[in-house]
Amino acid sequence: MKVSLLSEDDRTWVKERTELLFGGEFVVSRNEVHDPHKLPGFIVTLGPERLGVATYHIMDDVCELVTIDSLSQFSGVGTMLLEKVEETALALGCTKMWVIAPNDNLDAHRFFQRRGFVLTNVRIGGMTKIRLLKPSIPRIGYYGIPVRDEFDFEKTLEAAD
Numbered sequence: 001m002k003v004s005l006l007s008e009d010d011r012t013w014v015k016e017r018t019e020l021l022f023g024g025e026f027v028v029s030r031n032e033v034h035d036p037h038k039l040p041g042f043i044v045t046l047g048p049e050r051l052g053v054a055t056y057h058i059m060d061d062v063c064e065l066v067t068i069d070s071l072s073q074f075s076g077v078g079t080m081l082l083e084k085v086e087e088t089a090l091a092l093g094c095t096k097m098w099v100i101a102p103n104d105n106l107d108a109h110r111f112f113q114r115r116g117f118v119l120t121n122v123r124i125g126g127m128t129k130i131r132l133l134k135p136s137i138p139r140i141g142y143y144g145i146p147v148r149d150e151f152d153f154e155k156t157l158e159a160a161d
């Protein structure tokens with residue numbers, strides 16, 4: 001598996017993945033709306049096959065992980081992407097990284113907490129509000145859990161010794 005910068009050729013695919021995973025071509029973050037297919041990011045490939053993508057947005061010294069999407073779960077794709085975004089954010093002078101995951105996304109909660117992210121806030125009913133902008137967000141999510149709340153996870157970025 002190889003991780004590389006998102007290229008212009010990948011953009012249409014990123015848009016399709018965002019529509020599939022997030023119910024529309026945009027994602028709603030804390031105070032903004034992002035179009036992931038227009039953001040910087042990384043892609044994991046195996047030969048000609050695309051196995052995952054991550055996009056991010058940097059504001060001052062803080063990096064938001066806007067999307068992370070593994071098409072081959074539990075085989076190291078997500079870790080490769082997260083490490084690459086962290087490395088890039090650090091190199092660009094970021095001191096913090098954050099990401100939002102809905103209450104039903106237990107795989108993501110585990111993934112981020114196992115990689116140094118801590119839960120910093122829960123917006124009760126946050127997903128219900130976002131559903132007003134994006135009616136396609138399902139009411140029932142992973143593991144049959146009702147999709148209602150937004151969980152914020154943050155990580156302090158430090159250069160490895």
Ligand SMILES: CC(C)(COP(=O)(O)OP(=O)(O)OC[C@H]1O[C@@H](n2cnc3c(N)ncnc32)[C@H](O)[C@@H]1OP(=O)(O)O)[C@@H](O)C(=O)NCCC(=O)NCCS
Binds near residue numbers: 078101108110114
């Ligand atoms: C959250 C997400 C990105 C994680 O991606 P992933 O590709 O499954 O992540 P990894 O494979 O790197 O790591 C997941 C687990 O698999 C394990 N793993 C990695 N390689 C493995 C292998 N070859 N065999 C078995 N397990 C393996 C990892 O050790 C890890 O376990 P740990 O957390 O206990 O350390 C993925 O679940 C996903 O895309 N979900 C849908 C989209 C989403 O929810 N995004 C987040 C909100 S924006």
